[in-house]
Amino acid sequence: MAEVGFSVLILAGGKATRFKSDRPKLLHALAGRLLGEYVLRTAAAASPERIYMIVGYQAAEMRKAFARPGLEFIVQAEQMGTGHALIVSRPELERCPSDVLVALVGDAPMLKPETLSALVSTHRKERAACTILTTRLDPPTGYGRIVRSGKRVRAIVEETVASPAQKKICEINTGILCFSRRPLLEHLGELSRQNAQNEYLLTDLVEIFNRHGLKAAAFEVPAGEAWGINDREQLAEVEKTLRLCKAVTMMKAGVTITNPEATYIDADVEIGPDTIIEPGVSLCGHTRVGEGCRLEPYSTITDSLLGDGVTVRPCCVITSCEVGAGATIGPFAHLRDGAEIGAAARLGNFVEVKKSKIGKGTKVLHLTYLGDATVGAHSNIGAGTITCNYDGEKKHPTTIEDGVFIGSGNMLVAPVRIGKGSFTAAGSTITEDVPPESLALGRARQVTKEGWARERKKTPPATGSAEKKP
Secondary structure, eight states: OOOSOEEEEEEEOSOOTTTTOSSOGGGSEETTEEHHHHHHHHHHHTOOSEEEEEEOTTHHHHHHHHOOTTEEEEEOSSOOOHHHHHHHTHHHHHHOOOSEEEEEETTOTTOOHHHHHHHHHHHHHHTOSEEEEEEEOSSOTTSOEEEEETTEEEEEEOGGGOOHHHHTOOEEEEEEEEEEHHHHHHHGGGOOSOSTTOSOOTTHHHHHHHHTTOOEEEEEOOTTTTOOOOSHHHHHHHHHHHHHHHHHHHHHTTOEESOGGGOEEOTTOEEOTTOEEOTTOEEETTOEEOTTOEEOTTOEEESOEEOTTOEEOSSOEEESOEEOTTOEEOSSOEEETTOEEOTTOEEEEEEEEESOEEOTTOEEEEEEEEESEEEOTTOEEOTTOEEEOBOSSOBOOEEEOTTOEEOTTOEEESSEEEOTTOEEOTTOEEOSOBOTTOEEOOOOOOOOOTTHHHHHHHSOOOTTSOOOOO
């Protein structure tokens, strides 16, 4: 890491013009995190004395999304360029204790903390007023070119005003610059909007420093690490890269991913060894998957915890839930809103569980909805069972104790409790509590009218008249 005594200023005040979006660019998602989150984590990992974020467009939303201890916000009410961002930051910079300041673009998710620290170290070693983080692209279309004289950088020339010879330069500006604070503050006022962009450009400080005999240096990094995101096409390209890197990391740690290109694993997901992930699986948010699990195709699991040995069959959706060790889910199951599934439980096809607890070893295998319910251990919930938990105004709980057998096609009208070891008959509507070790029947008595269909065929209704009823 670099020596103590530098601060980071994250430039995040602009609108996502090339994104064609009403939201700031840094609030767009990238591999499970907000785009701005990557640079913030990189900056913090480099251990600066202070971190500032300049916000402008939708400043309140930016503060809400990125607020954390140690981060200070500076508001750039008007967005008139990267240089203007530092101009409005001047009062804070004058009070800043650091002798070195890194101006860091917010859309560089691949940047590493070690690179940020190395940039600062190089800047101090070169005794420069400014050090630019550069990379090489071929072709370098669309980027500012680094114009050198030996090891010194004389200017950063934007493509729109570059000469034919300058356009052939492949070394480009990444938008990340390191400054010595004193010369920065001394010459910041010399920035002007007299340029093709009609903006205060931070890169113009390179020429200004050269005019005053101050040194501008460069620190070059591989192109992939300096990748900035300017539009949605680049966002998709970086997302693909990040997700593939995540998959490779997981495979090296003992996870089998049968088709990494067709598997989506967010940056903060954790997976235990000997888990098998089949194509089309999406693991999102802060999901944690235990050891020896099997996740079958086209399931989406978000912000959930899966214990060891869990099987998720195809096409399940699991959101903000906890699944115990050895449980089997799906196919086509939907778990949501904090559902807790006990160890070795089995939830089958077209089962939805919402805000409910399912006990150890309990089976819920077919076409069932359990909402606001607590189900004990080793119970069996028959096909087509529904907890009628909503009365139009409030949600009510259903409690099913250990060892209960719920018959097929039951309607459990909450609030209701089914006692331990009890049975309910198929087709029942249960509206009252059932004591332990009892049998509850709640269905209308069957009436059979023999010969009704035969007689109906003999005497069809007359045209235009009401149908005769038996």
